[in-house]
Amino acid sequence: MQQKYNPQTIERDAQQFWQTRDSFRAVEGGGKPKYYCLSMFPYPSGKLHMGHVRNYTIGDVLTRYHRMKGFNVLQPMGWDAFGLPAENAAMANGVPPAQWTWDNIAYMRKQLKSLGFAIDWSRELATCSPDYYRWNQWLFLRLLEKGIAYKKTQVVNWDPVDQTVLANEQVIDGKGWRTGATVEKREIPGYYLAITKYANELLSALDTLPGWPERVKAMQANWIGKSYGVRFAFPYTLDGKAEKLWVFTTRADTIMGVTFVAVAAEHPLAARAAQGNAKLAGFIDECKRGSVMEADLATMEKKGMPTGIFVEHPLSGEKIEVWVGNYVLMSYGEGAVMAVPAHDERDFHFARQYQLPIKQVIDIEGQAFSTNGWQEWYADKERGVCKNSNKYNGLKHSAAVDAIAADLAAKGLGEKQVLYRLRDWGVSRQRYWGCPIPIIHCASCGDVPVPDKDLPVVLPEDCVPDGSGNPLNKRADFVNCSCPKCGQPAKRETDTMDTFVDSSWYYLRYACADSKTAMVDERVNYWLPADQYIGGIEHAILHLLYSRFWSKAMRDLGLVKLDEPFKNLLTQGMVLNEIFFRKPAAGRITYYNPADVDVSVDAQGNRSGAVLRADGQPVESGGIGTMSKSKNNGVDPQALIETYGADIARFYMMFTAPPEQTLEWSDASVEGAARFLRRVWSLGFEAAQRGKVALPATLPATLAAARRELHAVLKQANYDLGRHQFNTVASAAMKMLNTLEGVLKGGNDDAVNAVLHEGTSMLLRLLSPITPHIGHQLWIDLGYGSDMLDAPWPEPDAAALIESETELVVQVNGKKRGDIRVARDAGKAAIEAAVLAHPEVQKFMAGQPAKKVVIVPGRLVNVVV
RNA sequence: GGGCGAGUGGUGAAAUUGGUAGACACAAGGGACUUAAAAUCCCUCGGCGCAAGCCAUACCGGUUCGAGUCCGGUCUCGCCCACCA
Numbered sequence: 001m002q003q004k005y006n007p008q009t010i011e012r013d014a015q016q017f018w019q020t021r022d023s024f025r026a027v028e029g030g031g032k033p034k035y036y037c038l039s040m041f042p043y044p045s046g047k048l049h050m051g052h053v054r055n056y057t058i059g060d061v062l063t064r065y066h067r068m069k070g071f072n073v074l075q076p077m078g079w080d081a082f083g084l085p086a087e088n089a090a091m092a093n094g095v096p097p098a099q100w101t102w103d104n105i106a107y108m109r110k111q112l113k114s115l116g117f118a119i120d121w122s123r124e125l126a127t128c129s130p131d132y133y134r135w136n137q138w139l140f141l142r143l144l145e146k147g148i149a150y151k152k153t154q155v156v157n158w159d160p161v162d163q164t165v166l167a168n169e170q171v172i173d174g175k176g177w178r179t180g181a182t183v184e185k186r187e188i189p190g191y192y193l194a195i196t197k198y199a200n201e202l203l204s205a206l207d208t209l210p211g212w213p214e215r216v217k218a219m220q221a222n223w224i225g226k227s228y229g230v231r232f233a234f235p236y237t238l239d240g241k242a243e244k245l246w247v248f249t250t251r252a253d254t255i256m257g258v259t260f261v262a263v264a265a266e267h268p269l270a271a272r273a274a275q276g277n278a279k280l281a282g283f284i285d286e287c288k289r290g291s292v293m294e295a296d297l298a299t300m301e302k303k304g305m306p307t308g309i310f311v312e313h314p315l316s317g318e319k320i321e322v323w324v325g326n327y328v329l330m331s332y333g334e335g336a337v338m339a340v341p342a343h344d345e346r347d348f349h350f351a352r353q354y355q356l357p358i359k360q361v362i363d364i365e366g367q368a369f370s371t372n373g374w375q376e377w378y379a380d381k382e383r384g385v386c387k388n389s390n391k392y393n394g395l396k397h398s399a400a401v402d403a404i405a406a407d408l409a410a411k412g413l414g415e416k417q418v419l420y421r422l423r424d425w426g427v428s429r430q431r432y433w434g435c436p437i438p439i440i441h442c443a444s445c446g447d448v449p450v451p452d453k454d455l456p457v458v459l460p461e462d463c464v465p466d467g468s469g470n471p472l473n474k475r476a477d478f479v480n481c482s483c484p485k486c487g488q489p490a491k492r493e494t495d496t497m498d499t500f501v502d503s504s505w506y507y508l509r510y511a512c513a514d515s516k517t518a519m520v521d522e523r524v525n526y527w528l529p530a531d532q533y534i535g536g537i538e539h540a541i542l543h544l545l546y547s548r549f550w551s552k553a554m555r556d557l558g559l560v561k562l563d564e565p566f567k568n569l570l571t572q573g574m575v576l577n578e579i580f581f582r583k584p585a586a587g588r589i590t591y592y593n594p595a596d597v598d599v600s601v602d603a604q605g606n607r608s609g610a611v612l613r614a615d616g617q618p619v620e621s622g623g624i625g626t627m628s629k630s631k632n633n634g635v636d637p638q639a640l641i642e643t644y645g646a647d648i649a650r651f652y653m654m655f656t657a658p659p660e661q662t663l664e665w666s667d668a669s670v671e672g673a674a675r676f677l678r679r680v681w682s683l684g685f686e687a688a689q690r691g692k693v694a695l696p697a698t699l700p701a702t703l704a705a706a707r708r709e710l711h712a713v714l715k716q717a718n719y720d721l722g723r724h725q726f727n728t729v730a731s732a733a734m735k736m737l738n739t740l741e742g743v744l745k746g747g748n749d750d751a752v753n754a755v756l757h758e759g760t761s762m763l764l765r766l767l768s769p770i771t772p773h774i775g776h777q778l779w780i781d782l783g784y785g786s787d788m789l790d791a792p793w794p795e796p797d798a799a800a801l802i803e804s805e806t807e808l809v810v811q812v813n814g815k816k817r818g819d820i821r822v823a824r825d826a827g828k829a830a831i832e833a834a835v836l837a838h839p840e841v842q843k844f845m846a847g848q849p850a851k852k853v854v855i856v857p858g859r860l861v862n863v864v865v
Numbered sequence: 866g867g868g869c870g871a872g873u874g875g876u877g878a879a880a881u882u883g884g885u886a887g888a889c890a891c892a893a894g895g896g897a898c899u900u901a902a903a904a905u906c907c908c909u910c911g912g913c914g915c916a917a918g919c920c921a922u923a924c925c926g927g928u929u930c931g932a933g934u935c936c937g938g939u940c941u942c943g944c945c946c947a948c949c950a
Contacts, residue, residue: 222945720881815931
């Protein structure tokens with residue numbers, strides 16, 4: 001055994017040991033309760049970043065902890081391997097995306113292994129492998145049969161940089177989620193998945209997920225956006241034909257206040273009105289081209305134009321004019337709204353802009369309505385009652401809605417409707433590096449599904465994209481085929497699937513990654529749902545919603561017995577670092593990596609300045625931000641692992657912040673973690689020299705106190721592990737080390753060494769989920785066993801925690817004035833007497849009688865004067 | 866505009882149901898060891914005060930014997946959604 005802590009050799013040996021023994025292979029069954037610990041799989045971008053290290057360290061801590069607690073644990077790993085970066089890299093380097101991707105996977109797998117994660121590598125999968133994506137295609141065909149997948153032509157979000165369609169969820173602030181390019185609108189045919197059929201279940205089942213953060217559930221509920229309202233029609237006659245203009249409203253109670261109707265620029269009625277109306281046609285064109293930036297939209301001036309078409313109010317029969325309004329969305333509801341300027345803020349501003357009538361139909365007692373300016377209460381549906389509304393006068397919101405909906409229904413002009421904000425999920429992408437959509441286009445048979453026997457439709461792996469659209473279109477050997485129905489020459493679909501399809505079910509495939517004959521098998525029902533899912537908050541909506549939908553769809557196909565795929569969700573915080581830059585008078589900002597900047601501090605420890613090491617000149621601080629290429633503030637995990645080793649990197653990650661919070665990078669704190677593990681090693685070395693000694697029946701008081709402290713800290717640490725607060729578990733390990741070093745200095749007799757050994761064995765096991773390598777080695781060196789993974793989780797000894805005397809804090813009027821030691825079983829009267837006799841207490845009571853004495857057992861006594 | 870969350874030393878952070886605020890660290894300062902440095906070890910470390918003590922968990926108020934924690938209000942920051950009818 002070496003006296004000096006040498007992480008490199010220790011870690012290499014431990015990893016070899018685990019590999020030789022195949023320690024982390026998970027096998028179904030065996031009588032233990034199962035624990036499926038799942039981390040979001042990485043995109044193989046080239047190398048790991050700190051976010052990955054943090055994510056997988058959290059997963060590994062939970063994995064190893066549960067394993068020692070007696071669970072049958074599965075921790076798998078795979079690769080979200082399709083996607084655009086591979087195409088961009090291919091263009092930059094002239095290498096096919098497949099090769100780039102597989103090279104990256106090989107490198108990142110090596111990195112993950114060097115971090116010592118307890119992963120069952122036999123279940124590894126990559127979504128770009130035909131063995132995996134054939135099942136995307138297979139399931140897509142099943143969904144097509146069920147009508148959940150369907151084709152339609154629709155106005156879509158078009159990313160001009162990536163040259164592809166984006167789902168609504170992938171448009172952020174009017175920009176592509178990946179490229180940041182301003183999204184355009186285009187009309188394109190594509191395949192859609194009817195996620196809206198599951199809207200209600202996706203929403204209501206959120207209540208069955210107590211192990212999910214409220215924040216994520218709120219975001220999903222918000223996104224699904226359930227609204228209760230009334231869908232109804234304004235009848236009209238055009239070109240001699242009776243027609244209906246449908247609208248949706250959540251405020252049917254204000255229906256008697258309708259003074260105009262507004263339709264979206266894309267609405268068919270707008271197009272009809274624009275015929276022979278060049279001015280209107282021009283306006284509609286302007287609206288369609290207009291910005292889709294939400295920030296712009298929210299502040300954009302209300303613009304509109306009358307169509308000259310009039311409709312009839314369904315209840316009053318009044319003539320109402322139809323306007324085209326730039327604030328009406330074609331994609332929500334009917335693309336048309338009833339406008340009630342008196343009680344809707346947008347309608348109000350629009351009406352004022354164009355001098356349209358404003359008619360108050362909701363009254364709140366004591367509030368005076370005015371058309372001069374908008375007041376919050378105009379839209380208050382809780383307090384108001386109907387007025388100027390004939391037979392509905394005096395009714396409150398819900399009663400009025402009921403009555404009006406009933407009257408509309410009686411006329412066949414409307415009914416109550418539940419509407420969702422959620423849209424169907426467009427999955428066609430005009431990209432090469434993705435899963436081919438298994439469809440063949442035949443001139444006579446139309447769109448024909450590829451027969452199951454011909455799956456997978458294999459993506460050619462030797463294409464090099466050149467930026468001019470999808471290279472598959474130029475691959476005659478891929479495109480040309482024969483129609484499965486009639487045998488005539490046909491064309492293969494060249495669109496590929498959204499990569500979110502790949503990641504919507506990979507967690508199921510881990511359970512049966514070797515299955516050649518089926519997408520999933522019975523083993524899925526053993527492992528799923530995942531007991532713990534860990535990943536970034538950025539997937540709160542997209543990936544997690546799609547995955548929930550996908551597993552429900554598979555359930556309804558009878559493939560899995562599963563309502564929800566992820567029982568508990570932990571959203572880990574981001575890894576941040578300082579930002580330094582210089583902004584020349586002219587030219588672009590340059591960012592400098594914090595590793596190249598020297599920061600000086602004054603005597604109080606306050607920051608006094610920062611200079612670039614290379615030239616000694618000052619740089620400006622840009623605060624703290626997520627590690628990113630654009631801010632040049634990333635720290636490469638590889639350098640960290642090579643300099644310090646996996647255990648120190650892992651310990652630092654766990655100690656610095658609780659898992660859900662952001663983690664601010666600090667080189668000095670990494671050094672602190674290294675210091676701690678060196679001390680652990682020294683302690684282990686010393687303990688090994690002294691030899692193992694069994695605990696005697698009785699211990700001297702100081703050793704009993706030390707032992708009590710060790711067990712009390714362990715008790716708290718176990719509690720903290722249960723609630724995933726790993727930073728205080730790391731703190732607990734530090735406290736135990738401090739205590740044990742004190743014990744060590746107390747002498748070198750059997751009693752000392754007995755406490756030392758018991759404490760060290762507890763410490764190593766408590767640390768082992770976080771720093772498994774050092775634990776593995778010391779466990780052997782100290783003679784506790786040959787494989788720490790087989791050791792039981794340490795539990796505090798209740799007997800060690802018992803004290804003959806307890807210390808109570810003494811307060812007078814809620815302020816601490818001292819403390820007393822009393823017998824553990826001291827009665828109330830004895831405690832009270834002891835406290836009242838305490839000199840500090842007497843001093844602060846200043847001769848006044850005690851009004852009341854509050855005793856909190858085992859904690860404190862408060863004397864009220 | 867709507868929703869959710871958070872504000873504690875120079876810094877990262879602790880404080881389970883209301884019960885000793887700042888555990889455990891980092892940084893800083895002082896000291897020991899050393900020819901010297903690194904490493905290691907010891908001490909100090911929220912503010913004011915010589916001290917007794919007082920003040921301190923964004924701010925104001927409330928409940929309570931007792932509030933970082935509960936309630937009401939204000940301010941600031943972060944995230945998500947957003948002309949969703």
